Amino acid sequence: QKKYYEGYITLETAEKSFYLFISEGYPYAAGTYEATGYKSVQVRDFFSSYLQTRPHIISFYRTDEVLTKSMIVLFQHLPTMQITTDLVDVEEILGKIKQKGVDSILAIKDLNETSIVLCQQGIPANVYLVDAGEAVKEESATDKMLVYIYSRSGQRNVTIDVFQDIIISKAPDSCPPPENYPKSIPDFFTRQQPDLHVMLGTQS
Numbered sequence: 001q002k003k004y005y006e007g008y009i010t011l012e013t014a015e016k017s018f019y020l021f022i023s024e025g026y027p028y029a030a031g032t033y034e035a036t037g038y039k040s041v042q043v044r045d046f047f048s049s050y051l052q053t054r055p056h057i058i059s060f061y062r063t064d065e066v067l068t069k070s071m072i073v074l075f076q077h078l079p080t081m082q083i084t085t086d087l088v089d090v091e092e093i094l095g096k097i098k099q100k101g102v103d104s105i106l107a108i109k110d111l112n113e114t115s116i117v118l119c120q121q122g123i124p125a126n127v128y129l130v131d132a133g134e135a136v137k138e139e140s141a142t143d144k145m146l147v148y149i150y151s152r153s154g155q156r157n158v159t160i161d162v163f164q165d166i167i168i169s170k171a172p173d174s175c176p177p178p179e180n181y182p183k184s185i186p187d188f189f190t191r192q193q194p195d196l197h198v199m200l201g202t203q204s
Contacts, residue, residue, distance in 0.1 A: 007062040008071065011046060013053045019075070020046045023068050027189070029171045031075030040075045043171045047186040066126050070116050072168045073105045079161035080104075085153035090146065090160070097162070098122040105163040108145075110152045117145050 004025035011018040016034035020027055020043065030046040032039050050056070083093060097104060097119060106117040106124075118126040124141040127148075135148040152158050173189065 005062060006065045006068045007060060008068060009046075010059045010061070011050055011053075012057040012059075013049060018046045018049050019071075021068055021072055023065065026174070026176050027171070028068075028174050029072050029075070029168065031072075038075045040171075043173045044189045047189045051186050051190060066118055067116060067128050069168055070105050070118050070126075070128075070166075073163050073166045074107055074114075074161075076168055077163055077165050079107070080164040081162045083160050083162070085149060085158045085160070090149055093160070093162070094124075094142070100164075102164055103166055105166050106145075107161040107163070108149060109159040109161065110156070115148065117141070
């Protein structure tokens with residue numbers, strides 16, 4: 001059985017950051033991040049910027065499917081609620097999420113870093129922390145997350161975005177790669193797309 005790569009590619013330009021998410025071995029979704037926040041875009045937008053914008057910095061991150069698709073949620077949805085650690089007790093919020101019992105994504109934002117927590121049926125299950133520090137010593141996902149948040153919030157306010165709509169979709173132009181690309185991968189995804197017009201009697 002063939003093993004596919006999971007992960008994402010970042011393209012850093014002077015104005016914004018582009019993300020291309022790879023799932024099941026091919027481009028699945030794309031997005032941009034700038035001062036106004038996250039935005040979902042088409043795959044061709046990523047490659048168009050790659051071809052047209054100079055200079056830029058490209059990085060590839062190999063991850064697992066859970067993190068890849070959890071990150072896509074941030075680009076395709078708005079948070080259900082947004083809290084800051086100076087105003088809300090984090091454990092109280094976790095209690096409410098657990099009581100509701102639905103799958104959700106928590107995006108923990110500290111300065112320019114975003115950590116991801118996947119809650120399954122309201123309980124933290126997968127934790128992806130930036131510079132985990134002392135949290136790495138904890139055994140449970142919940143304790144890892146709490147230690148991480150409290151260690152950061154002691155220095156400054158930390159923002160937590162809660163996403164309870166976590167259904168994601170492929171980009172409209174996402175597709176498995178052909179056996180042989182005509183020129184290159186960027187050329188394939190930025191090629192001219194044919195228009196299809198359907199005629200139904202006198203209507204089109």
